[in-house]
Amino acid sequence: MRSMKKLMLAGLAATMLSSSAFAEGLSGELRVFSDMSNPAPRAVMEGMVERFGAMHPDLDIELTVIDREAYKTQIRNFLTADAPDVANWYAANRMGPYVNAGLFEDISDLWAEPEFAALASTKGAMTIDDKQWGVPYTYYQWGVYYRQDIFEELGLTAPATFEEELANCEKIVASGRACYTIGSKFLWTAGGWFDYLNMRTNGYDFHMQLARGEIEWTDDRVRETFANWRKLIDMGGFIEDHQTYSWQEALPFMINGDATAYLMGNFAVPHFRDGGLTDDQLGFYQFPVINPDVAMAEDAPTDTFHIPANAQNKEAAREFLRFIVSADNQTMINAGDALGQLPVNAGSSVDDDKFLKAGFSMLSNDAPGGVAQFFDRDFSAEMAKAGMEGLQEFMVYPDNLDDILERLEFVRQDTAE
Amino acid sequence: MTDTTAAAPHHSWFHRNRQTITPWLFLLPGILFFTLYVVYPIIQSISLSFYKWDGLGEATYVGTANYERLASDRAFTVSLFNNMKWLLLYLLAIPAGLFIALFLNQTVRGIRIYKSLFFFPFVISQVVVGLVFTWFYDPNFGLLNGILGAVGLGPINVLGDPALATYGIIAAGLWPQTAYCMILYLTGLNAVDPEQIEAARLDGAKGWRMLWHIIVPQLKPATFIAFVVTIIGALRSFDLISIMTNGGPFGSTRVLSFYMFEKALSEYGFRMGYGAAIAVVLFFIMLFFIAYFLWSMYQDEKGR
């Protein structure tokens, strides 16, 4: 009898009250699968579940945290076999296979709510076929982290143009160092380099056309990007043997001063600090201008939450997503003592951290060209894999370029079918 | 065989036929398991290789398109070629194992410990062997470059050089595999007929001639097993590649088993049907050897 009453009340509430008031009546079980397995993100995830649970005492929330790398291959299993109500994933094309297979819930209804206007900057990255398939909870800038102290020692300043960059690099190499450290064993780091070089050479729109498979890899404009890259490679700008290192294994080169800079995502900052670099030693600059005619665009990968199509408790899941994107929550979870990244909600405030502030200002003011997700999120899965492999090969054997591009073009045509 | 049933004609049907039924009852659980997890999946994989399927949605029948695609896929050619390298070079484990076995086939104090220590790499998981050798080859601090440097050579980046990486991984694989072959030969040497050796010695045979004409023929059963396990090991090479290079640099160390996994189930792989086609090719290469093994065993069975 009581449950009947509850149901009727809930029904009334649903018709009369706003969505958040309706949520008071949430019950049942909410299963959340998360890839936030590193210690800090894990604490953030657990904190969110706890706070959401406190708001909905009748809701039984079960959180499963899966190793971040393992998650990337496991998601396809649980989406089909054992779908949770909420799951982590990434924006842009990386959602493609699951959206196309009908495994993610269309949540355009959420995005139509007024509160979601504050997330407008990422709406494009969450959209496939004019519908939205997930919500963002954090993003982070990419850019060049460099050894300020070594730059000062050599009398260099952060470059604003590619010419300055090359001039700097020449001096750095002459001092017996490499300009950049990179560990390309797991390929994606090379994707970051291509993203920036291509967006600076040919612009954001061209880059995205290439990502969608609308432009041939053998196009002269693509070759131009590689030609710019080659300038840095030929002068010995990158550390040797990078194809054997993971991105973490490449960190010591910068920390020990054998290399002066690292094109990376902001998640590397705690590692630099753990390695003993102070904020006085470590600086950040935006990837320099190559072609002044194209607007500056940036890589800023967005991490997301989705509702699987096979979820059991979609009502609670929707409410959980509303909670995640709320301005207060995003401020809290992205703070320096939590994720240490950037909130997506325009109403949130950014932590008072040197690199977060720099990144936020860069993305808000100095990226008029657009914001890309990242090579392996913007390109289709198969193209991304073959592409990054080719990029790695190019970095080691730049003379193989023609062969590499032909191979990539073959994959592009093959995946376009 | 039939005298028990004849002695008890009035017994039940089961009792009369127990010689026929009992073996099947004992086989039943094993066969059920084996069919469900091994035989049936092989058939399923073969059938899947004629479909295009991303592992998420519906599969569509594409005929032999997957196989046609293999022909123009450079990564497949590279993998196949690497498989051949593995097959050939892995066989070095057999003479190497024989050599170490001959070296250790003495009865001095503590030889048992030495034998165990030599065998010990085989017991360690390939994952750990892979890690150990990755560090051994590390261009920055690896022991290998330390040794090369001491004799005025190097440095080399074994796993970063597409011309060397596969050989580097095979060398790591040979380490436990040689140990395995060694133990097979040590056991085989124990069973060599001492009288024949003495007789040959009286005839003046020694050294290589003795080894080749008297010892090796008697070691034939050990050699056969060593051959079987080495071939299987070579075609199963997955763990080491996955740990040591993840198929790189730029795909140069892939073999079919790794490429198949990459295409079907890895982070960027969504081609189940294509992966199945690669697996089928691998299966048929293996089938060639399986047929040879079974034929040898059949000859043996007939001889009994």
Add this chain to the structure above:
Amino acid sequence: MFPTPLERTSRSWQIGYQSLLPVAVIAWLLPLLAVAMFSVKPSSDFTGGDYWSWPSRFAGFENYGRVFTDSPMPRYILNSFMITIPTVIGAVALSCMTGFALGVYRFRFNLVVFFLFIAGNFVPFQILMIPVRDLTIDAGLYNTKLGLVLFHIAFQTGFCTLFMRNFIRALPFELIEAARVEGITEFQIFWHIVLPLMKPAIAALSVLIFTFIWNDYFWAVVLTQGPQAQPVTAGITSFNAQFGVAYHMLSAGSIVAALPPVLMFFLMQRHFIAGLTLGAVK
């Protein structure tokens, strides 16, 4: 005996041989010894870029201690045991039965069934991967230890049957004949006559399967994820991700992961080698 026993060789070769042995062992195990040394170095040795000198102090206790306290390693090890032991029991039990059936009875399809088991045992894993994964998911056993155990039992049955059948073939058949004459049922023959004689084979096979399953990596990656179910071979990769470039920790972790089968080998050496070399002599 070949080669010529040492007693019958020259004095100088005897001394040469005796001194060559330890050198050869050290050379053979060099990559492993390096890792063992890494695992007892303090982290400060590595941050100084000093990889190859003798450990500045013995840090074995803290490194190995951290493997157990600061990582999910104990969990992975426990999982490995919970996967390995049931598999050993299951595969040995099934193959005692199949081996008995194929070794004792003569029937029409005996060799066919036997060869089917052997052939299946040689098959490349990859051809089973997609269907077995789907089967496991459909059965709701994905990412469970049970899912992995069931597959391992099924697959190992091939090899175990080969082993058991050949062992039973070598048993004195007259015992079974005599029992039949006395009217003992077939099941009792299995239970009271054949099984006790199979003890050495069971021991050898158990040790062997323990090592095989403990060291499995491929199926662990295909059928499990994360610390709930993953065995240590797969877990070590996330352990490595956690500790990044802390080589002293990675080395200690690798050694911990490798240890159980190594101990098993040294404790049960006789059985182990008996198992491996079955068939190497006729």
